[in-house]
C-alpha cells in the first residue's frame with residue numbers, strides 16, 4: 001500500500017464536487033430516495049431509454065447536445081436530445097414493424113458509430129433486450145454469444161457481416177433479421193439482410209415507449225468465467241437508478257458536462273457509462289470512432305472541452321510511456337475530473353497523471369455483474385494512489401474468507417487479504433446468468449455477492465486490489481475465460497492438450513499465453529506455432545486469441561485430469577511450483 005496521499009483542496013475550486021461529506025452522505029443515502037430522483041414513464045413503468053432521452057426533451061433540454069460523435073477523420077457530428085429521440089423512435093419502429101417485441105434479443109456488432117447508440121436506446125424503447133458485442137471478436141465468440149442469447153436481430157456493418165457472420169447464419173436458427181447499419185439508404189443490402197437506413201427512413205419518428213417495469217430485462221452483457229462458456233449477465237431497467245446515482249458520486253457528472261468515456265460499448269463500462277449514465281444525467285457525451293492514439297486523445301480533450309474523462313489503465317500506461325511532455329503540449333482548461341476503471345491502476349500511474357495533467361486519475365472498481373461502479377476515489381476526497389477507493393453510498397463492501405463449511409468469515413483486521421464481497425441488493429445488480437441458475441447461485445452466500453476478486457481494506461476504509469481468486473485473464477481491459485481459448489486450440493488437429501494463462505505484461509497488464517501439448521508424432525516447430533496462432537486469431541479474433549504459444553511434452557494435471565493452470569503460471573513466472581500465492585485454484 002502506498003504512503004503518498006493526494007490531498008484535495010478544501011476551497012478555491014470552480015465547481016464544488018459531489019460528496020464533500022462522505023460519511024454523512026453514506027449515512028443519509030437510501031436507494032428509495034435515488035429512485036425518487038428518476039422520473040419514470042408518464043403512464044407508469046420504468047424504461048432506461050426514456051430516462052436517457054425523452055425526459056430531457058420533456059423538460060425543455062431537447063436542443064442540448066446529447067452525443068457528439070467524432071468520425072475516424074476527426075470530424076464532429078452532433079446529435080441533440082431532440083434528434084436522438086427522433087432517431088431512436090425510428091429504430092424502435094423498425095423493430096416493431098419487423099415483429100420484434102418485448103424481451104426479444106437485439107445484438108450489435110459494430111464499431112463506435114452512431115447506429116450503435118441508436119440501436120441500443122431504440123431497442124430499450126421497444127422493450128427488447130440489447131446485447132453489445134466487440135467488433136474485434138472472431139466468429140467463435142460471436143457465435144457463442146448469439147446462440148446462448150438467442151439473438152433475434154443483429155445490427156452490424158456490411159464488412160463485419162461478410163467477414164464474421166455470414167458463415168454462421170445456418171447455425172443461428174433464432175436469428176430472424178440482420179440489419180446492415182452503414183449503407184446509404186438507397187444501396188442494396190447483402191442477401192439475407194436489410195438496409196437499416198432504408199428501414200429507418202421509412203419508419204415513423206414517433207413512438208410510444210414500451211411500458212417496461214423495473215424488473216424487466218434490458219441489457220445482456222457477456223462475461224467470462226474460469227470454466228465453461230461465456231455467461232450472459234442479465235440487467236434490468238431498474239439499473240438506471242444506480243447509473244444515475246453512481247455517475248454523480250463516482251464521476252462527479254452533471255448536465256453541463258462534456259463527458260468522454262473511452263470504453264467500447266462491447267463491454268459493460270462502454271454501455272453503463274458510455275451510453276446510459278451520461279444521457280440520464282443530461283450531459284453531452286463524446287464518442288470517438290477511432291482507436292487509441294495518444295496525440296489524438298490529447299487534442300480531443302483540449303478541442304472538445306472535455307470536462308470529465310473516464311478511461312482505463314492500459315491506455316494510461318501507453319500515455320505514460322510517451323511521457324508527460326506530450327501531455328503538456330496541449331491545454332485542458334475545461335478538464336475537471338479524470339477516472340479510471342477495469343484493471344488495477346498502480347500508484348505510479350496516479351502520481352504520474354497528477355504531475356502530467358495537474359490532477360490524478362481516480363481509480364474505481366466494478367464488474368459486469370455489479371452493473372455500476374461500486375468502489376471509487378471521489379472528486380472531493382483524498383486519493384490514495386494504488387487504492388480503488390471506498391464504497392459508494394448505498395453500497396456495503398467487505399473482505400471475507402470461506403471457512404471449511406463454506407460460510408463467510410469476515411476479515412476485521414485492516415490490511416488482511418480476503419475475497420471482496422458486496423451486500424445485496426442494489427438496483428444495477430445482475431439478476432442472473434442467462435439460463436444458468438446454478439452458476440448464478442454459486443455467486444452468493446446469504447445476502448452477500450462474491451466478486452471473485454481478492455482485496456484488502458485499510459484502516460481508513462479504502463480498498464486495495466490484490467488479484468483474481470480464479471484463472472480469468474485481464475488483457476488490455478478485456479476479461480477472457482481461459483477455457484474458451486483452450487477449446488479453440490483443441491480444435492486444431494495437431495493439438496492434444498491446451499492450457500491458457502495470463503502472462504504479466506507491463507502495458508496490457510496480462511497477455512493471453514497458451515501452453516500446448518501435441519499429438520504423438522506431430523513435430524513442434526515454428527511453422528506449427530505460427531499456424532496455431534493464426535488458427536486461434538481467425539476463430540477468436542485479435543482480442544481473445546493468444547499472443548504467445550509454448551509447446552510442452554505434457555501439461556500438468558490434477559488427478560481428475562483437470563489442467564492446472566496455476567502451475568503453468570508458476571512456471572511462466574519462474575516460481576517454485578508450490579508458490580502461487582494469490583493464484584489458488586477456484587474452478
Ligand code: AMP
Pocket residue numbers: 223267268269340341342343344345363364365366367368369388451452453465467468474477478479
Ligand atoms: P469486467 O466484468 O469485464 O468489467 O471485469 C471485472 C473485473 O475487472 C473485476 O472483477 C476486477 O478483477 C477487474 N477490475 C475492474 N476494475 C478494477 C480496478 N479498479 N482495479 C483492479 N481490478 C479491476
